[in-house]
Amino acid sequence: MSISQAHGGHYYLPKPSPYPALMSTALLLLGAGGALAVNGYVLPAGWLAGAGGLLVVYVLSGWVGDVIRENRRGVYGEKEGVSFRWGMGWFIASEVIFFSSLFGVLFYERNIAVPWLASLNSHYSPWAGFKAVWPTSGPAGAAFTPEHAWGIPALNTLILLSSGVTVTWGLQQITKGHRRAATWAVGATILLGGVFLALQCREFYLAYTELHLTLGSGVYGATFFILTGFHGLHVTIGMIMLSVIFGRCLKGHFGPDNHFGFEAVSWYWHFVDVVWLMLFIFVYWL
Amino acid sequence: MSTVDIDAMEEQHHPRGITRWLYTTNHKDIGILYIAFGFLMFIVGGILAMLIRAELMEPGMKVMGPELYNQIISVHGLVMVFAALMPVSAGMVNYLIPMMIGAPDMALPRLNNFSFWLLPPAAILLVLPWLLEFFGIGNGTLDTGWTMYAPLSVQSGPGMDFAIFAVLLLFLSSTLASINILVTVLNLRAPGMTWDKIPIFVWSWVNTAVLLIVVFPALAGAAIMLLLDRHFGTHFFSAAGGGDPLLWVHMFWFFGHPEVYILLLPTAGILVHILSTFARKPVYGYKAQVYSFAAITMISVIVWAHHMYTSGLPTAANIYFMFSTMAISIPVGILFICWFGTIWKGSMTFETPMLFALGYIVLFGIGGLTGLILSDAAADQQYHGAYFVIAHFHYTLIGGPVMGVLAASYYYLPKLTGRMYDETLGKWHFWLTMIGFNVTFFPQFLLGIDGMPRRIADYAVKFAPLNMASSIGAFVLGAAQLIFLYNVYRTLVGAGKPATGRVWDGAQGLEFTLPSPPPYHTFEVPPTV
Amino acid sequence: MRAKIRLQIVLAGTAMGAFVTNTVRAKAFYNFPTPVTPVAEDTLFIHDLFLAIITVLFIIALGVLLYSVVRHRRSRNPEPATFTGPRTRRQWMWSAVPVLVMIVIDYIVLGIPSVEAIMTLSNKGHDRLVVVATASQWKWHYAYPRYGIGFNSVLSTPRDEIYGNAPKDKHFLLEVNHPLVLPTGEKVGIVLKSTDVIHGFWVPAFGIKQDVIPGYLRKTWVKIDRPGTYRGQCSELCGVGHSFMPIVVVAKTPAAFHEWVVAEQAREAGARAAATQTWSRQRLMTRGKVVFDRNCAVCHQASGLGIPGTFPPIATGHPFSASKALLDKLSARGFYKDGRIVEGPLSNHIDIVLHGIPGTPMPAFGKQLNASDIASVITYERNAFGNRTGQVVQPSRIVAARRAKAN
Known part of the structure; x- marks a missing residue:
């Protein structure tokens, strides 16, 4: 197997990122909010799910943005x-x-x-x-x-x-x-x-x-x-x-x-x- | 090009403290997170198991009421399967696979971190209802057993909804982790690491990942349908609207039976490495094992209804599922032959990992052979839903995966920490585990044969002596694990002899060409095999 | 049948089979109860056969393992072999024989008797008697359509025994107030229904276990060899009372069975006649306590206090906390917001007891209890646990309520 990579054989490893952990926090809020909402606790559920939803939007834009920026910088090779x-x-x-x-x-x-x-x-x-x-x-x-x-x-x-x-x-x-x-x-x-x-x-x-x-x-x-x-x-x-x-x-x-x-x-x-x-x-x- | 070099320099100085673990994209960090979380959950599930055995020690309700008992058995099952065994197994794969195949890391590192961080929220959702109960919300967590059969789960309290969302998070986590593993193995093998050279453990995880992707969506779909049935008026599982409670049972076991192999295969993979190391002999029947894994993977998705022999399926279906289930005994039998072949005429020594590996063969052997009995649709009239089944699956799941995880822990602990564990304590741990385990679960075979149904909070007086034995065994088994925790703690604080890179003189594989502990980043330039 | 199975095993020509048939005779210490039906005989035979085979397999495998552990240790065998798979014909044989043995065991030694047993189990022949067993949380109701009789069968173990305040009886948790009575020597079909969740009908001595699926019908059959009392339990987790819904079957000779039927018919006729009478308050309260303890206490507790979050209290003045969804369901049926049914109008109380609350464990008792029992239990609930409504419900009012609903 031959590897033709642009960066001296380095596979690009992203820097530490806060987004995955934030995303799972968002999903925890959404899950807890959903479970409360279906049982009629609408108000606390609304706050939880609302916060979770906003966090999802924030994380997605940040995470996808990171990927796009990395791509623009040309760090992604063939591999x-x-x-x-x-x-x-x-x-x-x-x-x-x-x-x-x-x-x-x-x-x-x-x-x-x-x-x-x-x-x-x-x-x-x-x-x-x-x-x-x-x-x-x-x-x-x-x-x-x-x-x-x-x-x-x-x-x-x-x-x-x-x-x-x-x-x-x-x-x-x-x-x-x-x-x-x-x-x-x-x-x-x-x-x-x-x-x-x-x-x-x-x-x-x-x-x-x-x-x-x-x-x-x-x-x-x-x-x-x-x-x-x-x-x-x-x-x-x-x-x-x-x-x-x-x-x-x-x-x-x-x-x-x-x-x-x-x-x-x-x-x-x-x-x-x-x-x-x-x-x-x-x-x-x- | 220059930007890349800056990145590489930055990574040498990875963040310290809590953000290192929260933000990490490093496969070793994530592997350790998975393993630590898994063992933490082992402790949680273990405490729940001790509570179950305390309640069942004598007839009569003593420690808790039946409401709490039903919740504890449900959470014990879910925690042990999803939050303990699967994460530890996923942690091993994260830590080891890149090193085993000569990859710099997992193929999709950020996604890898996401897969892990989905697990704590799922665990929180499972136990949160207990906390909410204190504040007057709901009546505790799910109380339907881990199988969550409808319509009991339709009727159950708000804890069930939290469990449904937990299952969905677990589904997301497992799917993303499986994709990552498959992509890594497909794309990042070092030059020369061809498909017929990759270690057996990697092969076992390739099969596991495929199984997860194939079967978990069925459970996720069923969980969503359950949520709709509970709160949005649908009739998927209700005859009044033309639905069928058995649909849940079908979907659950279409996932649930392969799940057993998802737990088993990775440890069956690591087992061979350990046997080969301590027998100082190459793996016997590499190809036979790889094909057996594939056969197990394929057969496992067409046998689910052997969990439903008493549910009133047509006779022809029962006969089909009986014969297809029996077919599993053939690839599993081949695995056993390969394990025996690997140690045969070897030059064995019996360090703790080897002891656990041999214990695995014996206990999983009993689990497998009793599984052969359970495949029988007629005799299952007596076994189904009885303690015989409990004994059987604890022999397969503790005898197999848990013994395998413990063997692998001792085997790789020196590699992870750079320190040797205490061999004497390890041997004590092994023998107490073996004795405690058999005293706990062997009586349960007899209880099942004698007619004790599973999942009962209280039982008839004729079952009392064996239950007492089982409870005492369980406490020994539980206490023995404290030795293990202490042994791990010793190596973490730097006690014990330093380990060499090779660790074991019979050890093979790329991971043993690295120092112990391995550097933060390994194989940034692929090695040539 | 036994001889036929044995013949096939011998025909299969395995040494294992011959060995096993001899072993089967020796009765293990712990084993299924003595079989009293054809199905139980089949399952016991298969169980013994399987157990003998896997014991032999296990001993052989363990022997090989121990031999290897002893002989192939470093102190005795310092030079490990290097083979990675079977090479010679002999090695291939050693690898292939266990697999072939496995196939023969699976599909011939075990497969043939198993298929026969499954066919026995699915016997669709004519039933001399059909009994309808209806499971609900957490009791059984047995009906004999041919004789027009039916009754509830609930756990009769006192709560004091369960909670350790009294010594345990020999049949602790395996005793009921009214067992299912079946004739011996006749094929009896048992039609199984459930009103709420999945239950399991399991009597080990009969070798049958059949899940009961709500909204569907399941059927099994027995042909009991000899008279006796046979005890079993529900075998599918069905909620809080899962441990407390035993199945007790009393098998009587056909003559004794028919005597029992006649006596039972007379008893039910008496109960119907009693429903037309006017009951004294004292009589209603006494009967009501019995009915409550048997049918209601498992959820609402003998104290009437219920269980927070799940089962509302009957006793007034104890607020009930539960999910809003559950509280909504309750208030839709006339519960006050704290779930205090007894403070509400009597007609709502009767309606709930008769027809249950769908989506909750509260069953429709109208199908399970007679009018006098329902009248008694409602009277009892409205005048016990500190409730002092003073209202008395006569059986005739229940009969009228039933009729009104039917129209």
Whole structure:
């Protein structure tokens, strides 16, 4: 194995940093605040979670800023780049598995739990007469109207897929050195992501107000909201990452050989895309 | 280029005092933090265990009420698994892997520090409810056992929510640490350190890290669903809405069974190094062990429902899970053969690490063989949820990982501190641990066979004599660990003979080419293997 | 069946198998209770077989280890060998044989009898009698749909024995007020239900353990060989009272069983008739104390003071601190803000006892106790522990409340 490094074979080791410990303090505050909030202690929870949230913002800007500054100083060589690529790859792998387990939940509830409940001996079953159909809110659930695939969801699919195209095109432009075009592409991606999120919010609103489809609508409601909700959360995170990239594009940080930040975010965006496709197929369509 | 040199100079003067540990990006510092935190939590979990045995010493409620008893068993389980064993094991990997593969540090040092500092908040969240109870908030911490089965955990008090957030922090910590380890091994091996040369311990952690990334998300997802079921009206685990309490059990054990191997594999890796050192003989069956690790990793994710034989799964599922579980005995059997092969015809001496390594083989052997019995879906009708299971998993988890951690501690203590520990005290520690352990847990096999259910705060009079024996054994076992703490303390304050770089005359590996203790930064220029 | 299994083991042709069948006869000191059902016989057989095999394996492995420790120490073998894996054919054999032995043990010696036992366990044949066992925190309710009878079965060990104020009985914690009675020699199906959390139905002498999943049904079966009393316990952690919900089964010959059924039917008819009578305050209070101690004291404590944070007090004047979520649930059902139910209107009190509070351990006693018992216990709660409402609830009021809810 040969090592071609810019710095006399030194792998860059960052200086001691306060951010990791601060970040975990922030998460402790958020965790304690969350646990208190769900039990009704809203006021102390608000203070804790508020402080935690501010600290998260402070740490993220400082930590990400440090990484960007180090990058600008040119301390990252080829070897460091490989670490970042592997790191991002494994991170996305763990996210894939997280979503797989949520899809596993959908499979279990739909294909195992509901038919099992419907097949209980009616002499003794607490739910005699319950039929295994999907969507369902379960034997004791309230009535609701299920989601329909070929309205907003189909439109959203189109929007998110186009945003995948724009981000890929932007990455191609950056490798060719066309910074201006790349900046436009990232801007367009953010815009499409924003439209997607807005439509998704509207859909949740309609679900609650018109379809009577809520978190409490049995296993259909629960799996629908946890899957789409977590996807929405990931889109939001992706948007924040894209905004950082947009800022860095404006400042001209990226070049043909130096754009891993951009690339990593585009990987993440594609992952969010693919999850949505799965959602569209298994949650809305089938 | 000049900036880099300034950085390098700065790092020679690392910060002192508390900020050194809070802000550190050095793998040795972080490794020591992990290990110190892990041992601290061993003490916490150990005190809880002593309280459990004090309550169970005689029939009748004596020391505490059943409410507190249920909370203590839950926290004992979670602390021992997540806050004691996993951190110590992660500390060993942090300290050792860069030295073993000739890397300057872990690949992502700041992330490494973050992974560690997520653990204290998780531990705080677990015990905070006890403090809040004093202020009239809630009714103590979680009381559902570490398995947190729904719907008991849906019904449980606010302590459960704190535990859920603790699990999420642990999930984040483990995932980031695993990513870091994989990236380091994939990217930072020294020239010539090819995949067929990396030490067995590194291989064991590669498998462990992959397992963590694959299985922990299931528990994190389940914990979030539990939170939603508790407070936001969803019905994931409630039949009224079409859900199923068994879904929690499935998701928990999809994580929980591999978790056993997550605890086991790293110590199975370090064990071989110790056996080889003190037998003065190379490792036997390197490839066989690597493939066995891989086989264990793969099989472990398809056997989880052997924890659910009595939950009423279809007959075909029970038969499948029985046969797939039995398959684990084959790679594990191969590991045993390799351990025997490593010491066979060697030239053994029996320093404390070797004693603990041999104790590991014996005790883990009993744990493994009783595990073979437990794989049986029919006979499990008697074992499930009984003390037989308690005895079995303490033989595997103390006999395996804890003995392995103690062996590794004695083995690497001279390397870390530059001082030899006291051999006589070490031998006392070993023999008292062996005796105390067996007196504690062997009677529990018999109790299980006799029909004592686990997790009961009070028991029938026929179980009294063996419980008394078990409690006495537990106190011996607990007291014996004080010897270990004293022995470690001695070396830390500089008593004991100075250790050489090699430490043990049979020791192999890059870490033993360095002085003891090793310099703050090692292998900034990769060595050539 | 035994002979069949043994034949297959011999066919498997392992020396181990032959050795084990002989060892199995010798009864270990600590062992499962004498089996009284086909399933228990199977599990005992497998247990003995397994235990013999792993003992032999352990002794062989320990022998090899000790031999090596003695012979291959530095003082006796100063020159270590250098091999790193099997080289010669003989060494390969030594490495491969244990693995092959393991496979044979797993899939043939143990696999075949295990699969047979699993099939026995899942017997779907006709049941001569079906009993519905309903678990709730922390008691069992047994119903015999065919005979129209049913009753609660709760721990009868006095609290003084548990807390060390009285000597412990021989059946400490393994005794109930009303055991499950089953006939011998007949296949009895046991349908298992739970009203709250997961419980486990375990009677070691029957060799069965079945988790009970709330909202679902589970089923197991027994065919008891001989009359006797068989004791077991709940086997899944189900909360604070997990240690205190034993299962006691009394097996009677079919003739004696039918006598018992007739007597039980008469007793229940008497109780129904009593519900139409007007009870004296004294009678309600006496009965109420018995019912309270059996059904309520495990949570609300015999003192009526409850447990802070979890179980609200019945006694007035003791503020109840708990999470806001729990307090909200309670006040939604008519508790005053300190959880003092007894100060509230009687109708709320009756409603809570009859229908429980979903999401908390408070069960719907309407399905578990008869009207007289519920009337007694509410009267008792409103007039004991320093509560002086003076209100008396007649069984007829409970019957009316039930009917109103049903409509």
